[in-house]
Amino acid sequence: MFPIVLHEELSPGVHRMSVKAPEVARKCGPGQFVIVIIDEKGERIPFTVSGWDTAAKTVDFVYVEVGKSTRQLAGLKPGDNLAHLVGPLGRAAEIDRFGHVVAVASGYGIAAIVPVLDALRAKGNRVTTILQAPDVERIFGRSALERSSDRLILAAGENGPDMTASATFPLRRLLADHRGSPVDRVIVMGSICLMRIISEMTRPYGVRTMVHLTPLMVDGTGMCGACRLSVDGNNRFACVHGPEFDGHKVTGWDVLMARRCTYSDESVLRQGFQCRGCSQW
Ligand SMILES: Cc1cc2nc3c(=O)[nH]c(=O)nc-3n(C[C@H](O)[C@H](O)[C@H](O)COP(=O)(O)OP(=O)(O)OC[C@H]3O[C@@H](n4cnc5c(N)ncnc54)[C@H](O)[C@@H]3O)c2cc1C
Ligand code: FES
Structure with a gap:
């Protein structure tokens, strides 16, 4: 017990x-x-x-x-x-000295990313974090993220302090700021669609982008195959090879999203999550 x-x-x-x-x-x-x-x-x-x-x-x-x-x-x-x-x-997140790391967190990822950021900063990285929430009322974990980041940007709906509904706006500005403070690595924990969008956004910049994938899991030990996904053309099990993967190498986003929402019933869909498929913000 x-x-x-x-x-x-x-x-x-x-x-x-x-x-x-x-x-x-x-x-x-x-x-x-x-x-x-x-x-x-x-x-x-x-x-x-x-x-x-x-x-x-x-x-x-x-x-x-x-x-x-x-x-x-x-x-x-x-x-x-x-x-x-x-x-x-699963495997722990890859931690090394990368330079300027931009983290994007939404939903439970706002809390789950904290140990990753602490480990990255302990290695000497500078961390800029973008916290995405559907609205100001649903922001939580702000002070923990402030403690674990060198800079925190809020993206919390149109009434948010940054007046931006999506983490993609501040991220785009950071990626474009080549001379001021180049981005060396991006890490995302949130809904599967957010991780997908951000991976596509960073691809042209060649900035390595790590995503924490959450396919349906059953045993969590690599035995059942429920969490399989396609990475670089190979079958991978998120529970033993991940859950952290290079977002630019994930090739089966559509299948991943379709499988993830297989068991979403009307009660899940009615809750108005940003991503209806994976029922997370
Ligand atoms: C590696 C991993 C880490 C996760 N970490 C967190 C976390 O820290 N906090 C958090 O809130 N959620 C996390 N999730 C998602 C969480 O497991 C699901 O939200 C939960 O299982 C839903 O169960 P339910 O019975 O309440 O909802 P259900 O009605 O059963 O399902 C609702 C939705 O949750 C998802 N889901 C259901 N069962 C599973 C399952 N066994 N594996 C994955 N997704 C499932 C599906 O998208 C489904 O549509 C994680 C998932 C994975 C795979
Ligand atoms: S959950 Fe069974 S193989 Fe990953």
Whole structure:
């Protein structure tokens, strides 16, 4: 059993959960994920780890309520137990000294990208982060991103402080600023369509762009094939070869998006996520 030690709502429908899981906390790396099973009848739910504490022996993740399992999770309280929490799974994000890294985060990616940014800055990179939210009311995790970035830009709907609805506008300006502060690497965590759009945007600039892909997963250990995707013409399993991939080498975006929304029912589609397919902002 895995006891829940903290559970709070960060913005409407977005929650942070901290769970006691000593072995997972001991081995976690930035960008890795866990699979949670709420009770003995529960399905497997993959979540990217947004933090861990080796002293307290806890791991944190932030999740968006989208369907049956995440709604059930939202009903749990500190002191309740999760039946299973398996991890860390997947490969940690590639961390090296790249120079100026621009990060784009939306949805749960706003929290999940924090350990990646901390590791990049610890290596001496300068990090500019663009936080995208559908509107100002749904911004969360701003102070954590401010702490983990050298500069934070908000893209939060037409009423946002930057008056821009999409991360693509500030990103385009940063990419065009060759002389001032060239961009050496882009990293994106958010909806699949955002990751796709940004990969296409950076391609002409030749700026390596890492995306954190979230296809449907079942076992999370490379055995079932559910999470397969096409990268550079080869079949890859996101759970063992990823979830971080070079966005310019992903060749099967259409298939990936179609498979991801296979189980979207009307209740998911009615919620008006920016990306209806992958039910994330
Ligand atoms: C590696 C990885 C990391 C993820 N990290 C996070 C995270 O940190 N926070 C977060 O909110 N969400 C994350 N997700 C997505 C999350 O797993 C789904 O939102 C969740 O499984 C939805 O379950 P549900 O029963 O509430 O919704 P459902 O009604 O079952 O499904 C709603 C939508 O969620 C997606 N989904 C459903 N089951 C899965 C599955 N097993 N694998 C992947 N997608 C699924 C589908 O797009 C589906 O249309 C991650 C997914 C992957 C693969
Ligand atoms: S989830 Fe089964 S192979 Fe990746």
